[in-house]
Amino acid sequence: MLALGLVARWVHLATSIFLVGGSVMIVMAGQSDRPTARRWEQRTLAATRALAVVALASGLVVLSVQTALFEGRVGAALDLAAIARVVVETQAGHVWLVRFGLLVLLAAFLLLRLSVDRRVDWRAARGEGVLLGAAALLPIAAAGHAAAVEPGTARAIALDALHVVAAGVWVGGLVPLALLLRAAATSEGSDARPYAVLAARRFSRVALGAVAILAVTGALLATVHVGSVAGLVGTRYGRLLLAKLLLLALALLLAMVNRSVLLARLGGDGATVGRPAMRRLSGFVVAEACLALAILGVVAALGVTPPARHDAPVWPFAIRLSTAALEGASAEATRALIGSQIAVLGLAGLVAAAVLRSRMLPLGALGLVALGAGAGLALPPLAIDAYPTTYLRPSIPYQAASVASGAALYRESCVACHGARGAGDGPAGLSLPRPPADLRAPHTTQHTAGDLYWWLTNGIPAAGMPGFGARLSDDQRWDLINFLRALSAGYAARGMGATVEPDRRWLVAPDFAFAVGPTPPRSLKEYRGRVVLLVLYQLPESRPRMSQIAGREGTLAMLGVEVIAVPTDADRDAIRRLGDDPRVLFPVVTDGAEAIVATYRLFAAAPHAEFLIDRQGYVRTIAKSRGQAEEMEMEPLLAQIQELNQERVPVEPPPEEHVH
Amino acid sequence: MRAWKAVVLFNLALVVGAGWGYAFWGVRAARLERELAAARATALSGVEREWTVEGVVRAIFPELNVLVITHGEINEFMPAMTMGFRVASPKIQEAVSVGDAVRFTVRGVPPNVAVIAIQKITR
Numbered sequence: 001m002l003a004l005g006l007v008a009r010w011v012h013l014a015t016s017i018f019l020v021g022g023s024v025m026i027v028m029a030g031q032s033d034r035p036t037a038r039r040w041e042q043r044t045l046a047a048t049r050a051l052a053v054v055a056l057a058s059g060l061v062v063l064s065v066q067t068a069l070f071e072g073r074v075g076a077a078l079d080l081a082a083i084a085r086v087v088v089e090t091q092a093g094h095v096w097l098v099r100f101g102l103l104v105l106l107a108a109f110l111l112l113r114l115s116v117d118r119r120v121d122w123r124a125a126r127g128e129g130v131l132l133g134a135a136a137l138l139p140i141a142a143a144g145h146a147a148a149v150e151p152g153t154a155r156a157i158a159l160d161a162l163h164v165v166a167a168g169v170w171v172g173g174l175v176p177l178a179l180l181l182r183a184a185a186t187s188e189g190s191d192a193r194p195y196a197v198l199a200a201r202r203f204s205r206v207a208l209g210a211v212a213i214l215a216v217t218g219a220l221l222a223t224v225h226v227g228s229v230a231g232l233v234g235t236r237y238g239r240l241l242l243a244k245l246l247l248l249a250l251a252l253l254l255a256m257v258n259r260s261v262l263l264a265r266l267g268g269d270g271a272t273v274g275r276p277a278m279r280r281l282s283g284f285v286v287a288e289a290c291l292a293l294a295i296l297g298v299v300a301a302l303g304v305t306p307p308a309r310h311d312a313p314v315w316p317f318a319i320r321l322s323t324a325a326l327e328g329a330s331a332e333a334t335r336a337l338i339g340s341q342i343a344v345l346g347l348a349g350l351v352a353a354a355v356l357r358s359r360m361l362p363l364g365a366l367g368l369v370a371l372g373a374g375a376g377l378a379l380p381p382l383a384i385d386a387y388p389t390t391y392l393r394p395s396i397p398y399q400a401a402s403v404a405s406g407a408a409l410y411r412e413s414c415v416a417c418h419g420a421r422g423a424g425d426g427p428a429g430l431s432l433p434r435p436p437a438d439l440r441a442p443h444t445t446q447h448t449a450g451d452l453y454w455w456l457t458n459g460i461p462a463a464g465m466p467g468f469g470a471r472l473s474d475d476q477r478w479d480l481i482n483f484l485r486a487l488s489a490g491y492a493a494r495g496m497g498a499t500v501e502p503d504r505r506w507l508v509a510p511d512f513a514f515a516v517g518p519t520p521p522r523s524l525k526e527y528r529g530r531v532v533l534l535v536l537y538q539l540p541e542s543r544p545r546m547s548q549i550a551g552r553e554g555t556l557a558m559l560g561v562e563v564i565a566v567p568t569d570a571d572r573d574a575i576r577r578l579g580d581d582p583r584v585l586f587p588v589v590t591d592g593a594e595a596i597v598a599t600y601r602l603f604a605a606a607p608h609a610e611f612l613i614d615r616q617g618y619v620r621t622i623a624k625s626r627g628q629a630e631e632m633e634m635e636p637l638l639a640q641i642q643e644l645n646q647e648r649v650p651v652e653p654p655p656e657e658h659v660h
Numbered sequence: 661m662r663a664w665k666a667v668v669l670f671n672l673a674l675v676v677g678a679g680w681g682y683a684f685w686g687v688r689a690a691r692l693e694r695e696l697a698a699a700r701a702t703a704l705s706g707v708e709r710e711w712t713v714e715g716v717v718r719a720i721f722p723e724l725n726v727l728v729i730t731h732g733e734i735n736e737f738m739p740a741m742t743m744g745f746r747v748a749s750p751k752i753q754e755a756v757s758v759g760d761a762v763r764f765t766v767r768g769v770p771p772n773v774a775v776i777a778i779q780k781i782t783r
Contacts, residue, residue: 114663124663124667516730517730518732520733585719
């Protein structure tokens with residue numbers, strides 16, 4: 001079923017694209033009164049007619065296979081009611097409806113026997129073929145991966161549409177061009193030779209433009225669908241894309257030879273035009289078309305493969321390159337800097353060689369040598385050990401519940417060697433071949449979450465660290481990694497005070513879920529866009545401070561601050577214990593407090609702690625106290641809130657996006 | 661017929677057909693949406709309604725006959741929040757104290773609603 005769907009997709013894509021190319025090629029070649037040229041035009045027209053019918057038929061097969069996949073049963077492929085449902089109720093179905101309509105119109109139009117002897121009639125009739133063919137091809141973009149891009153759907157669809165039409169002009173024009181060249185290269189086709197040479201030149205120019213459009217839109221679409229080197233080399237989608245690029249490089253190489261060598265040899269007057277060159281060019285163009293057909297096959301496979309961005313990449317190399325390796329190593333950094341400058345010079349040399357044709361060889365050689373030397377100098381210091389899971393994204397989000405269960409797992413499995421506070425000073429660690437890592441240290445920025453996942457799963461044999469892949473579940477290992485992230489963030493946050501540091505956002509507030517009494521649970525994330533004052537309190541010490549906050553609740557509300565109070569003893573009767581004098585109206589967490597306390601205590605180990613979280617979800621101040629009112633005042637807090645409110649909110653990705 | 665005329669007619673028919681189809685569907689969809697909104701509005705306004713929701717008593721103002729309750733979403737009326745509700749009779753607020761988890765019933769013509777019944781729940 002899948003294979004049938006893939007083949008049908010391939011046939012449908014190829015015919016849709018060849019339809020556009022054939023029509024464009026006829027328009028580009030122009031009207032002619034030479035018999036051979038007219039015969040070629042009629043043959044190409046007949047071919048487009050057949051292509052329209054095949055495109056319709058293969059489109060129906062694709063649709064029925066898609067219906068079967070949609071409904072999850074093979075029988076649905078032949079169930080008209082199911083197909084109708086898909087067509088009417090899904091966006092892809094609407095696109096199919098529009099495309100089928102246009103294809104039927106195109107086929108009907110091509111079957112009309114219009115007399116086209118006059119120039120204006122010819123132009124109108126052949127132009128209509130291009131118009132309908134392109135109109136039928138364009139909506140294909142709205143039914144593919146581009147339609148699922150979020151945000152920027154319209155941009156992705158427009159890019160994809162431009163990409164397929166440019167492909168249609170280049171790829172689709174190859175076969176008719178080869179046919180024309182072959183016909184003109186024979187002795188009886190000599191009347192059409194000037195016409196063929198002109199058509200080849202025009203096609204060459206237009207195809208160059210189409211390839212440029214393909215390159216630009218393709219690169220932009222790759223950043224949308226793949227987005228990273230890991231996605232390119234580590235996922236199915238990425239590797240298919242690499243295969244497509246390889247085939248494309250071969251096709252472009254052929255095209256370059258055709259354009260710069262063979263096309264030039266076609267010169268001369270009508271009768272004396274180079275026939276062998278024309279024959280060879282036709283052969284090369286056919287080869288180019290075959291490569292293009294293979295590319296379309298890869299594209300059909302890409303269409304049914306989830307984009308790399310939504311796949312877990314498996315890193316195939318033992319190292320990766322990152323500037324994070326240079327942190328704290330100034331000699332290495334200097335080396336990398338010098339090497340990179342030499343490499344840039346080498347690149348400049350290569351560009352100069354391409355521009356100045358007269359000195360191409362010496363300049364190019366120099367450029368290559370400089371590029372190689374620069375890379376050899378700059379790259380080794382950037383290398384960091386990497387593992388297959390290096391670019392794996394956590395499957396459990398960075399949330400208090402996960403951190404809390406990670407903390408429990410840490411106490412069970414890790415404390416013996418890494419120590420109670422993660423400093424690497426556990427008693428059992430003393431006998432190991434290498435001292436256990438200090439898990440709080442800033443060097444953790446050099447390791448991705450995926451690296452930690454690998455070490456947790458497989459251990460580090462050389463250092464005596466055991467693997468936990470068999471003992472802990474997948475989710476448990478990610479919980480531990482989230483705990484380690486919070487642990488090292490908390491260590492880094494030990495210097496954070498009660499005053500906002502302008503424009504320094506780095507401490508991500510772990511998300512948490514909480515509930516007040518029987519009301520449905522809410523999460524911290526829902527408060528994004530507002531300043532949150534998170535208060536971890538302990539009775540009776542915190543009572544004066546809680547009275548202070550409750551007394552200024554009106555002011556806090558006016559400043560747009562949401563207060564969330566969390567009892568550190570996780571008392572389910574916390575609201576009753578706070579009492580009604582003064583009246584406390586902000587949310588007091590009765591469900592979910594344990595996880596919040598376990599997580600945020602890593603940032604501030606005090607009985608009473610207040611965290612000011614800014615509008616993007618970063619912790620900006622941490623105030624610790626034993627809770628006495630004389631220790632903490634309301635006015636400084638209000639001043640900090642005002643500071644946050646006046647801050648310009650930068651356009652940055654939300655904190656979850658970057659793992660470290 | 662001349663081919664260019666045929667092409668022009670063809671395109672004209674295409675554009676008119678697409679435009680007519682879109683206008684037909686667009687107008688119909690817009691009308692249905694308006695009718696739906698109107699039906700919703702008449703269903704919700706001017707009619708006495710009743711909801712039962714759960715929440716926590718946060719404060720009691722006996723002199724105002726008001727209970728402040730942190731409650732979950734009230735379907736088609738208000739989202740989850742902490743707010744004051746008028747009580748239908750003073751007896752209702754005497755039955756609860758601050759911190760109680762409660763299930764309560766509000767009745768009235770929105771936005772004028774009052775608590776008509778309240779009951780402590782144990783979780």
